[in-house]
Amino acid sequence: DAGVTQSPTHLIKTRGQQVTLRCSPKSGHDTVSWYQQALGQGPQFIFQYYEEEERQRGNFPDRFSGHQFPNYSSELNVNALLLGDSALYLCASRAGADTQYFGPGTRLTVL
Amino acid sequence: KQEVTQIPAALSVPEGENLVLNCSFTDSAIYNLQWFRQDPGKGLTSLLLIQSSQREQTSGRLNASLDKSSGRSTLYIAASQPGDSATYLCAVRGNFNKFYFGSGTKLNVKP
Numbered sequence: 001d002a003g004v005t006q007s008p009t010h011l012i013k014t015r016g017q018q019v020t021l022r023c024s025p026k027s028g029h030d031t032v033s034w035y036q037q038a039l040g041q042g043p044q045f046i047f048q049y050y051e052e053e054e055r056q057r058g059n060f061p062d063r064f065s066g067h068q069f070p071n072y073s074s075e076l077n078v079n080a081l082l083l084g085d086s087a088l089y090l091c092a093s094r095a096g097a098d099t100q101y102f103g104p105g106t107r108l109t110v111l
Numbered sequence: 112k113q114e115v116t117q118i119p120a121a122l123s124v125p126e127g128e129n130l131v132l133n134c135s136f137t138d139s140a141i142y143n144l145q146w147f148r149q150d151p152g153k154g155l156t157s158l159l160l161i162q163s164s165q166r167e168q169t170s171g172r173l174n175a176s177l178d179k180s181s182g183r184s185t186l187y188i189a190a191s192q193p194g195d196s197a198t199y200l201c202a203v204r205g206n207f208n209k210f211y212f213g214s215g216t217k218l219n220v221k222p
Contacts, residue, residue: 004154033210042115042200042212043155056208090154099145100202100210102155 004103012109021076021106025093032074035090086110113138113205117213132186132216134201142204146186149198191220
């Protein structure tokens with residue numbers, strides 16, 4: 001079992017650009033959540049997908065959007081990038097009420 | 112809105128000491144609480160998950176307790192080792208499947 005995987009590992013973008021991050025959940029998991037972790041802070045919940053729909057959303061603007069595919073993999077899209085979007089983006093998957101498993105993250109740098 | 116606080120923010124101890132990390136949350140209506148370990152620049156590794164109906168969980172040298180009514184959890188690490196050096200994060204799963212993290216405790220165990 002490969003666990004939760006994310007791509008790419010690192011990404012550098014400039015202000016105003018758009019970015020897409022990808023996540024493959026752990027085998028057997030159907031729920032995927034995305035988090036933003038700024039340096040020195042705890043992860044902040046962005047949104048959660050289940051059955052290809054956004055089920056819950058944290059306090060993030062509409063520039064942050066996502067998608068879940070039939071195979072449960074997910075994408076996070078961020079439009080009109082700001083310097084403040086620079087962070088580690090973490091994906092987590094789970095099945096039901098079980099433990100969340102996190103991927104290694106994608107480090108996004110916005111210049 | 113759920114607020115999760117972790118004290119202390121940083122801790123440095125000599126090898127072999129027993130130590131306690133604290134986590135508090137403002138809304139006691141939680142489904143579970145999870146402790147994670149995060150190494151620098153890496154994703155999160157789940158250590159212990161405590162369901163709201165449970166009082167504690169143990170795994171090896173780690174013991175986590177939960178007092179839901181008072182909004183507190185502690186992570187006890189016995190006989191600390193340099194390999195335990197990392198940031199420890201607690202997270203609560205609240206209503207509507209939203210997850211809230213603390214900012215973490217950065218632990219340094221000196222040889």
